[in-house]
Structures are given as C-alpha cells and as structure tokens.
Amino acid sequence: MTTFISYHPASGAEVERVDTLSAAELERRVQQNALAAREWRHCAFAERSGLLNRLASLLSANRERLALTMTREMGKLVTEALAEVDRCARECTYFAAHGQAMLPLARSMTTFEPMGTVLLLTSWRFPLWQVFRMLAPTLMAGNAVLLKLAENLPLCAREIASLLAEAGAPDGLVFNLPIDKPQVATLIADVRVKALAFSGNREDARRVAALAGRQLKPIVLELDETELHVILDDADLELAVEAALRSRFRNAGQLGHAARGFMVTPGIADDFVARLSARLSELQPGDPEQGASTLGPLATRLQRDELHLQVQAALADGALAVAGCELPAGEGWYYPASLLDRVQPEMEVFRRQLSGPLACVIRVPSLEAISGLCQELGPDGTVSIWTRELAQGEQLARRLPFGHCLVNMDPYQGKGYPSGCHPASEGRFNIKAFCHLKTLLVSI
Incomplete structure (x- = not known):
C-alpha cells in the first residue's frame, strides 16, 4: 500500500503519513459522489451560489491558518500563501455572483447541462488555487468533484475537505481521494466519472489523456508552458x-x-x-x-x-x-x-x-x-x-x-499571477467546461 507523507520543507522533518484508500473505501466514496451529483444538478442556482459564498467567507475567515498549512507543507512564503487564499475566495464570490448568467436555462432552447462527476488531478505548486479555480465554476454548473491532490499535500487536502464540510456542501459532493497511480487509472475508466481536469507537466498529461481517450471522456488540461x-x-x-x-x-x-x-x-x-x-x-x-x-x-x-x-x-x-x-x-x-x-x-x-x-x-x-x-x-x-x-x-x-x-509588459502585472488568469466565463476552467450543450426543439 502506498503511503503519502507530509514533510516540512523548511526543516525536512516528516509531519504525517496518510495511507491510500482501500478498494472498498474508494468504491464507497465514488458511489456517494455519483449520488450527490444526481441531486446537485437539480439544485437551484441560489443554493449553488450560497455554497460558494459560504466557502469564500470561510476562506477569508481562516486565511492565516490555511496559509500556514500551505507554507508548512509546500514551503511557499506565507505572504504568497495569503495571496493564494484571497484569490480562491475571490474566485468563489465571482462565480456565485455571475454563474447563473453564464448558463442561460430559463425558456432557452439551448441549455448547458452538467456532466456529473469530474475528476481533478492537481500538482503541488498552488495547493488551494489549483483546486478552487476549477472547483468554483464546476460546482456552480451543477457538477460533483473528486479531488486527487499531489501526494505531498495530505494536510492541504484535509483543510479543503474541512472547508467544504463547514460550508454545508452536501455529503459526497466533493471527495478527496488519497489514491495511488493504479487506482487513478481504474477511476478514470469508471463509468461514473464523466470528465477529467489535469494540472501539471506534459509527460504525466500524456498518460492521463491517453487513459481518458480510451474511454472517450473529455479532459481539460492545464500544462506547464x-x-x-x-x-x-x-x-x-x-x-x-x-x-x-x-x-x-x-x-x-x-x-x-x-x-x-x-x-x-x-x-x-x-x-x-x-x-x-x-x-x-x-x-x-x-x-x-x-x-x-x-x-x-x-x-x-x-x-x-x-x-x-x-x-x-x-x-x-x-x-x-x-x-x-x-x-x-x-x-x-x-x-x-x-x-x-x-x-x-x-x-x-x-x-x-x-x-x-x-x-x-x-x-x-x-x-x-x-x-x-x-x-x-x-x-x-x-x-x-x-x-x-x-x-x-x-x-x-x-x-x-x-x-x-x-x-514591454510584465506578464504577472506585479500581482504574482499571469495576466489572463482571472475569473471569466471563457477560458481553460470556465463554467461551461464540464457541461453538455443540449438543444430542445418543440414541434408546434
């Protein structure tokens, strides 16, 4: 069994060990997530935006603790970690405020329907931001999410799970999965997983995309460039x-x-x-x-x-x-x-x-x-x-x-993030990324 280890990069000391999920526990979480996805897709936009607003409030209220968790597990400066927490909060409030307008449904012949369960595979560079930049629009669109964070971030994964629970997210709507690579491959092939999102290097992306391609599942890639x-x-x-x-x-x-x-x-x-x-x-x-x-x-x-x-x-x-x-x-x-x-x-x-x-x-x-x-x-x-x-x-x-x-332009504009990486209705992780386009025709 693979063990995920959290280290303190500033000292090199081991902090905690987390075992991978058993096959039975993985099945339980995936099944519960699939059930949550069916219910969440029918929740009103007001309920979805309410969850995101509560998450934003919790991110802001706990910014120092969350920043220290990232600093102690990933090593980034606490000032950079605080900025990352704030950016996650802004992402949630943005889609809470504007998400419904991005997905016209009422009296529309063309609608955007949520796909269901989306599997997110992230790297370690921005422990919170790489999750919330995808999580906020994806939840607002009516999808459920399974998270597979980098193996050196078990404590950050736990913090994200605590935030969702405290915000009142429905049971099983978002699950963190401490699983190894063979388990990831099995999960990608699972019919209950409808789409994938990946953030990381191109070599790993090729393997993940190949697995998704065999199942003809859509995948959104954010690659090192x-x-x-x-x-x-x-x-x-x-x-x-x-x-x-x-x-x-x-x-x-x-x-x-x-x-x-x-x-x-x-x-x-x-x-x-x-x-x-x-x-x-x-x-x-x-x-x-x-x-x-x-x-x-x-x-x-x-x-x-x-x-x-x-x-x-x-x-x-x-x-x-x-x-x-x-x-x-x-x-x-x-x-x-x-x-x-x-x-x-x-x-x-x-x-x-x-x-x-x-x-x-x-x-x-x-x-x-x-x-x-x-x-x-x-x-x-x-x-x-x-x-x-x-x-x-x-x-x-x-x-x-x-x-x-x-x-003569700084791509990071003095803010620590590339220009163009802001909440938007279009882009790599936009609110329609994990939606099916549905057309309704009524004969008269």
Missing part, C-alpha cells in the same frame, strides 16, 4: 529586471509558467546580468512563516536534487555561475537564488522546465538568432520582449511562434 523574456539592447533595464524577478523567483521558482530563460542581446547583456545579480543578493533563504522572508524552501528534496544536477551539468558544459548555484548547509530543502550566464540553447537547463530559484541568461547575437531559437519552442507559451522601439518589438513578436506575445 514555455515562457521566455527577450531583452534587446535598447530595453529599459529597470523594468526588465523587475519583470525577470517576478517571472523566475515567485513561489521559489516553482511554477509551470515561470520564465525558462532570458535571451539578451550583446549591447545590454553585461548590464542585465550585473543588475539581476545584485537584486538576487536581496533574496535570502529564510523561514517561510516569517513575513520578512524573501525566499522559501523547495517543496521536496527530490526537486532540489534535480535542480542542482541541472546546474552542475550546465556548469560542466561551460555556463558561468554568477550567483548561488551551490547546495546550502543546514536543515530544509532550501536553494539559493541562482543565476547562470552564457547558457547555451542546447543545454538541458534551458531545454527542460525548471522548478526552483534559478535564472538562465542566453546571449544571442541578433534578432534573427532569437527568432531561430524560438521556432521549436512554441506555440504553447509566452514571450515578453523588452525594447524602447515599439515597432521593432511588435515586428519581432509577429515572427515568434508563441501564442501569447507581450512587448
């Missing part, structure tokens, strides 16, 4: 460096959309590296529960080890360590704010998605070289181009393959 910053010779260095910090070092660099690298042209490269290095010296690893800390530990020991192996391989291949890049002594899974210069495009540290506080600078000789290097990286990604010559920035953006191109 490429993000690059291109800093041209005439860029405003202050703006570019601040954007680099937000794009690479939020959440200790543990993001699916964090900047993979910084392509810098020759005339500004030395200044950019010097300024970024100076700012990184301000990011010192510290207790993530203290509001003054600027860099928390990584979520798992394995993640830190993999990051350091990537750094060592890049150094062996000719990259230069400008800041950090060494394993610190002491307890916990900390890694210093690190900067590699003269990274080459073929290096694994650039080719693979990074998960940790490491920035890579790739020096490129020309705009043509930038365009050539980027062609194989799109279109699922974002590029931020920094230049005072807007026409040049726009021309380059049009030549690059990415689906999201910004010129």
